Amino acid sequence: MTRKIENPLATPQTIAFAGDWHENGRWAAKAISHAVNLGADVIVHLGDFGYSFSRRFLADVSAAALFQGLPILFVDGNHENFDRLCRFPIGPFGLREVADNVWHLPRGFRWEWDGVRFLALGGAHSVDRPFRVPRVSWWKEEAITDGQANEAIAGGPADVLVAHDCPAGVPIPGIDNRATPPPFPPLEIMRSEEHRQVLRRVVDGVRPSWVWHGHYHVAYDMVADLGYGEVRATGLNCDESHLGQNIAVVTLAGLRTGMPL
Template sequence: MIHDPRYVTFAGDWHHDPNAAIFGLDEARRRGADVVVQLGDVVFTGPAFTRMAHAMEVAAQRAGIPIVIIRGNHDDRGRLDALPASDEPGLLRVAEQVYYAPNGTVLRWRGRALGVMGGAASVDHRGLSHGVDWWDDELPTLGDIHRLAERARDLDILIAHDAPRTQKLEARLRRGAIPSGWDLAYAEQSSDLVSRAMWALRPKLLVAGHLHLRWSESVVRMNEATRLEVLDKGDGYSNMIPDANLLDIDLESNLLH
């Protein structure tokens, strides 16, 4: 059960690395988290589904902390959406202490509204295999935004896999090497949808993964602002940098801090 948590640890991509999941839950326990929210790309597909589900369940049981995952572009949406319902409203059950939040879910913890918008564009989709490591329904949709808007007039936190491309973030991304064959125009479709969700739902905090870097920025919208936090991927015990892959939030604090 998830008992109205106050302290939430968000975790970036773990990419079918059981050690990253185990380390992340251990670190979340050390930090005093009541729940871990993983931002997608665990990876849930093929044999990795069972392996990662087991690793997260063992780690969650040992840490005494439940974990909620959202969908990344490398997670099989069909398999996730077919999971059984859990005892938590709106959440599906992966294992006893591991839950999945489909797009459009609004979690209400400590009087806060946390909306889920998973999925993203795989920039390297041309080199992937349909139904194996790429799916044509990997993107979020306008319907996801509409469902969130119906369930919460304004969000306190938007939990997304992709992030809006602000001018500063776009400049940072373009400083890195861009391999040939990457479909950047396709990638803009999901980042644009998350940007639309940010403007429509006016969250105080937007937490995302997907980009494999750590980024923090205040995004000004008219006379309001959203705190944007992008988390880096985790690489297990050898290369795991907790402060890059994990973010701690006190739901009773000022989320714009």
Template sequence: METVNETAPVMVLGDVHGDIGWMRDACKTAASHGVQTIIQVGDFAWNWPGRDKLKFGIRVEQFLAERSLHLVLVDGNHDNHAELRRLPLDADGFGIMGGHMRYAPRGHRWTMHGTRFGALGGALSIDRAWRVLDKSYWLEETTTLEDVARLGTEPLDVLLTHEAPAGIALKAGGKLPQEIEWEAWENRKLVAQAVANTGPSLVFCGHWHQRATQALHHGNTRVEVLGMNGDRDGAAVLLHLTSALSAAVRARPRVAPVRITGT
């Protein structure tokens, strides 16, 4: 997958939760910075079951088309996994969500301007006791060993996940039941394993509804945790891609803050 303009930055966007107004503002902001591709790191809530199931996707497709933008989704726990997994694939291996929207299946890899990307979606819904199976949560929501294996061990420059890898300290919202806490930690360990396998210089994730930047204690990986809809200063960044100096020397893509402006 290549951008039309190799100098155009990529917007990486945190949790959206089906917020139409937020996506309108995000698309407007992206276009104002010369962005052509938005990568969204999960909890997009496309085709979320309910009376207005299709409305969000239709409106987002309009916003993207109006500004000649394309969106790539990495799935989170609050996404319709049943429908995402049924999507037909395009020639590059992405699920076709619409004319301007694509889904990056778990383990999928692609290249933009020489930068090697990988996708590893999934996370645990810590509130699933109050959710309804196959309507507001899905058994497929969590990352699996098979997903990590599918991603492989070839080096990456950027790994896109929903859950944060183990080894990153984040603010918790409160005490969880022991079983839920354990399952969530197991998912984080799988993400950390994928990081160790592929050695990316950058990891982007969401899920925690907060903005944080931390380096993992081993290797050369920096983790960028993104905020959620409503967090105008913390929910998105601009990623400036840098061509590799050689096969052995690769510069880390530059990450710049961006504020999601309102209408």
């Protein structure tokens, strides 16, 4: 039995957030059934989802989502093939349906579940950019533009930010306190910090109380102070790590009130 979801934005009771899957269909299928076992009725994926959006990957993810009868909503990461992704038209819900039960949340997309306001804003800077080939393994669309940031801010407050990058000011364990310099060119590290500043500008504008992100392949959960009140920041690990680090499940009620750390 499979179940095709007609309304990807129907209000769920329990949400699974998922870290980078990197076009790994085998892992995605495991992660989807893990999320369902934990009670999820929707998966919100935090980017670096489909890379090239190959037929094989989309078929694997879609088959698992159809089998479990739940929608998968994803923001874009920095390693998506934006030429392929943007070829999927934006449909009636304002989302790109890339396969049955699988939808892309475009940058700046907003929605509400039972009064909880969500803002989707994917994208990040690739620190290995010099080793990548434009429009083959790197796309300039990976970065949030100033225009996209301005539009996101103009949309007003949101409760939950669904992002790929992490805003500046949130100290990611093992990344922002590392003892040795990261193994990437300093200029690229600087650009990635600038990208985090762009996202921080958005956060300062929309003042979410919860930020979810991927990208750093680190699972953590903390309360940060970004100057306007407490912000719960949660990062997730990637495919081939541990299911418990790649998937985090919260109820919609818990998302509203903030669950205990």
